[in-house]
Amino acid sequence: MRPLPEPIEALVARLVRLPGIGRRSAQRLAFHLAREKPDELAGLARAIEALPRELQTCTRCGNLAAGELCAICSDPRRDESVICVVEQPENVAAIERSGAFRGVYHVLGGAISPLRSVGPDDLRIDGLLERVAAGGVEEVILATNPTVEGEATALYIARQLRDRPVRVTRPATGIPVGGDLEYVDEATLSRALAARRGVLDED
Amino acid sequence: MIATVETRAFRNLRDAVVELEARLVVVEGDNAQGKTALLEAAYLAATTRSFRTRDPRDAIAHGAATTIVRALVRGASDSEIELEIRLGRDRGTRAFFVGKSPVKLPEYLGLVPALALAGDSVRAMKGSPAERRRFMDRAAAAARPGHIRDLGDYRRALGHRNRLLRDGAPDRALAPWDEILARTGEAIRSRRRRELASWQHEIGAWPELFPEGAAARLAYRQSAEGPLADALQASRADDRRLRQTTVGPHRDDLAVELEGVDLLRFGSAGQVRAALAALTLAQLRAIRAQRADSEPLLILDDVDTDLDGGRQQALLEAATREAQTLASTTEPGLASSLAPLRLRVAGGAVGRVG
Ligand SMILES: [Zn+2]
Numbered sequence: 377m378r379p380l381p382e383p384i385e386a387l388v389a390r391l392v393r394l395p396g397i398g399r400r401s402a403q404r405l406a407f408h409l410a411r412e413k414p415d416e417l418a419g420l421a422r423a424i425e426a427l428p429r430e431l432q433t434c435t436r437c438g439n440l441a442a443g444e445l446c447a448i449c450s451d452p453r454r455d456e457s458v459i460c461v462v463e464q465p466e467n468v469a470a471i472e473r474s475g476a477f478r479g480v481y482h483v484l485g486g487a488i489s490p491l492r493s494v495g496p497d498d499l500r501i502d503g504l505l506e507r508v509a510a511g512g513v514e515e516v517i518l519a520t521n522p523t524v525e526g527e528a529t530a531l532y533i534a535r536q537l538r539d540r541p542v543r544v545t546r547p548a549t550g551i552p553v554g555g556d557l558e559y560v561d562e563a564t565l566s567r568a569l570a571a572r573r574g575v576l577d578e579d
Numbered sequence: 580m581i582a583t584v585e586t587r588a589f590r591n592l593r594d595a596v597v598e599l600e601a602r603l604v605v606v607e608g609d610n611a612q613g614k615t616a617l618l619e620a621a622y623l624a625a626t627t628r629s630f631r632t633r634d635p636r637d638a639i640a641h642g643a644a645t646t647i648v649r650a651l652v653r654g655a656s657d658s659e660i661e662l663e664i665r666l667g668r669d670r671g672t673r674a675f676f677v678g679k680s681p682v683k684l685p686e687y688l689g690l691v692p693a694l695a696l697a698g699d700s701v702r703a704m705k706g707s708p709a710e711r712r713r714f715m716d717r718a719a720a721a722a723r724p725g726h727i728r729d730l731g732d733y734r735r736a737l738g739h740r741n742r743l744l745r746d747g748a749p750d751r752a753l754a755p756w757d758e759i760l761a762r763t764g765e766a767i768r769s770r771r772r773r774e775l776a777s778w779q780h781e782i783g784a785w786p787e788l789f790p791e792g793a794a795a796r797l798a799y800r801q802s803a804e805g806p807l808a809d810a811l812q813a814s815r816a817d818d819r820r821l822r823q824t825t826v827g828p829h830r831d832d833l834a835v836e837l838e839g840v841d842l843l844r845f846g847s848a849g850q851v852r853a854a855l856a857a858l859t860l861a862q863l864r865a866i867r868a869q870r871a872d873s874e875p876l877l878i879l880d881d882v883d884t885d886l887d888g889g890r891q892q893a894l895l896e897a898a899t900r901e902a903q904t905l906a907s908t909t910e911p912g913l914a915s916s917l918a919p920l921r922l923r924v925a926g927g928a929v930g931r932v933g
Pocket residue numbers: 434435436437438439445446447448449450
């Protein structure tokens with residue numbers, strides 16, 4: 377039994393696939409959109425359609441970009457001697473909101489997860505190693521998510537960087553375990569970044 | 580102390596408010612009449628869990644969508660709080676209330692610390708190392724909230740490592756998982772050992788119940804000696820062949836040794852139940868030492884199973900000194916010398932005896 381008109385039902389079926397959207401929220405959004413003016417809807421549709429066409433992956437760091445390089449990689453004021461490694465572009469956005477970091481990023485595109493068949497080769501780890509090998513990098517901050525998969529990814533990268541002349545650090549605790557960098561408040565994130573420590577330190 | 584328990588659509592119990600305000604409540608009744616359900620409801624209100632099934636939603640009555648259990652808890656100086664838990668059949672529809680206000684699970688847990696010794700726990704503990712590990716982990720988790728998180732992280736990392744072993748992945752792929760297993764595994768072991776040490780201290784305290792207690796030695800048996808990081812390294816070849824991780828806290832065990840023989844595995848049913856009862860009493864003492872403000876609840880389901888009259892009496896006497904005790908039995912007139920509040924359950928209806 378489907379009491380909703382077919383166009384609304386079709387939209388709801390799409391919306392419920394989005395993160396954090398249940399059937400109830402999807403219906404609310406669909407009914408809201410049904411009341412909008414056609415111009416407004418066309419604008420929304422154009423913005424969505426433009427994503428795959430105009431959005432690129434930064435060739436240097438893996439962040440989302442409007443051109444070949446992302447806004448951060450093309451900003452000459454950023455400190456290229458410090459690279460902050462994160463899992464996803466939304467993690468970059470979260471750290472940028474905190475304003476606590478003036479270096480550059482490297483976006484892996486996920487975390488190592490054998491149970492989901494994601495290995496080191498499925499992430500942008502080689503690209504990171506190449507950036508470090510090219511020189512000029514003094515510190516790599518491994519700011520993967522505080523999950524076991526994020527921790528394993530950080531440990532794996534730390535081992536790969538062990539013989540390179542760079543300091544390898546991880547943000548201090550304070551980020552809730554099992555959480556996601558994206559949802560950490562900005563003050564906590566600033567504190568965790570400021571109090572980072574060496575991954576291979578023995579203490 | 581739990582003064583009343585009220586249930587709605589809970590197993591076969593009739594919806595009612597049941598008075599429980601006594602140090603010892605003996606619940607009589609034939610099998611399948613609902614006496615265990617009454618104990619389960621009290622335990623659920625205290626812990627949000629069931630001692631009978633993994634999924635407490637199994638307790639929702641047939642044909643009902645939701646069950647509600649309320650407990651009125653009377654504290655020191657006559658302060659009162661009302662706890663309420665609602666469980667819906669659909670996943671995720673659980674709600675907890677303290678004094679009518681909705682609260683999150685961590686705020687709800689621990690207001691009434693509770694332990695249960697069920698009728699079938701002897702069989703479970705004798706036959707299953709996993710059950711013996713759960714026994715330690717329940718206690719460790721009650722003492723330190725971080726234990727649950729480490730167990731979860733450990734299990735996830737173990738799943739990833741076992742997958743890599745099955746896939747024949749190289750050592751460099753295993754290394755980070757070994758490191759995480761070592762960190763969380765050592766934390767799990769040290770909390771379990773801490774629980775054992777505190778039980779060892781008390782286990783001889785009830786000679787009429789558990790005469791072997793004075794000589795018994797609680798042993799934490801590791802699947803491999805030495806630090807876990809070294810053991811994981813050393814077992815890699817074996818693990819690759821067997822395609823699974825063979826060392827770590829998921830393979831460790833608890834033993835109650837008497838002259839080198841493990842009572843839990845090789846003792847009589849009576850000895851095992853007495854040992855379990857003594858371990859449970861020891862846990863209650865540890866809880867009371869930490870939490871002077873709250874009175875623990877002890878559930879003794881089918882208290883007469885495997886224990887002779889003298890030991891039953893000793894257990895109930897000791898239990899009422901450590902906790903508010905709810906005991907179920909099929910024997911009418913049990914523990915008359917302790918003057919318990921006596922209830923009888925028949926066909927889901929609870930009545931007072933005498
Ligand atoms: Zn970039």
